[in-house]
Amino acid sequence: MAAVDPFDSALDLLRRLTPKHVATHINSIISIAPDLTEDLLASVDQPLTIKRCRDSGREYLLCDYNRDGDSYRSPWSNKFDPPLDVGGLGGVNEGAGEGAVPSERVRKMEIKANEAFDIYRELYYEGGVSSVYFWNLDDGFAGVVLLKKSSTPGGNSEGVWDSIHVFEAIERGRTTHYKLTSTVILNLSSSADLGELDLSGNMTRQLEQDLPVDNDDSHIANVGRLVEDMELKMRNLLQEVYFGKARDVVGDLRSIGSLSEGARARDQQREVIGGLGR
Incomplete structure (x- = not known):
């Protein structure tokens, strides 16, 4: 065996x-x-957690791509917290984690990406926290875009949305091959007189696409467009398929209207059908 x-x-x-x-x-x-x-x-993939940057005072998200042991790199200061030993900072070409920091060119793109997705977060989520991390590859670079939004505490309903978009950008002259893997982790709970409802789960989708590139700013625009399109597709899929199906199941299990209203509606339907038959 x-x-x-x-x-x-x-x-x-x-x-x-x-x-x-x-x-x-x-x-x-x-x-x-x-x-x-x-x-x-x-x-x-785990729900994202939030930490505050010591240097800038801004919040950032923690994941495996900015982790080295128990330390996490802030996208705002480019420093690990708690600080790592000088000998453990690693090289700029060793990818994510293990104390690695991006090269100067990739770090500049990382700064611009954080600024761009901070605006994206405010426009689409109207709050929450976003973080973007880049690292070097032999033939390009890679990165992860993190977004988190939690509902306002209090009340009968709670919800948390975490989206994790990991991408690779393989540079081929005037074009770049992008490979995107997106995961959405959604937790929803609601309590009412009829009982409690808890919907939790995650969804992962992938896509690959070749896009033209003029300069490094083109990478930010391309990644932003891919992430935006993927999030819209996944949100619509969650709303139409998963929530729609859950609503249908609940509707089949228990009627919202009273039994007398249902019986009256059926009697009226029979009368209409009988009248058409005569």
């Missing part, structure tokens, strides 16, 4: 547990199997 891979078993278990508490589930698995820590953190 073939040996069971612990990593595959951990992923299989996470798929069967409620996605609302995925961070708690991952920590529980890591406490049992510490050797799976790096693989799980790199492979499983």
Whole structure:
């Protein structure tokens, strides 16, 4: 009998547990199997957490792409918090994580991307937090666009939207090949006299596209357009398919109107049908 891979078993278990508490589930698995820590953190999308930059005072989002151990790099200051040892800063071409920082050219694009998506966040989300991180590749660069919006605390309804857009940009002269992997993590809960409703889950979609590039600013525009189109598609899919189906199921399980109103409507329908028949 073939040996069971612990990593595959951990992923299989996470798929069967409620996605609302995925961070708690991952920590529980890591406490049992510490050797799976790096693989799980790199492979499983978790709801984004917020931290405040010490230098700028601005909030930024934490993920595996700006993490080195227990330290996270701020997109505003380009520094890790808590600070890393000088010897652990790594090279600019070693990708994300492990104390790596982008090269000067890629860092300039990262700054412009954070400014652009800060405006995008305000226009589409009217609040929330956004962060963009870039890192170097041998034949281009890569990055991640993070967006988080939580509903105002209080009331009977709560909601959290996390979107994670990881992309690669492979430069080919006047054109660049972009590969985008987008994940949306949505948690919604509502309580009323009839009971409680909890809708939680995540969705992942991918696309690849070749786009023309004139200069580095073209990369910001191209990535912005791809992320915007992908978010609109995923939001419409969530609204039309998932929420629509949930509404249909609830409507089939329990009628909003009273039984007498339903019986009266059926009697009127029969009378109309009988009149047409005569």
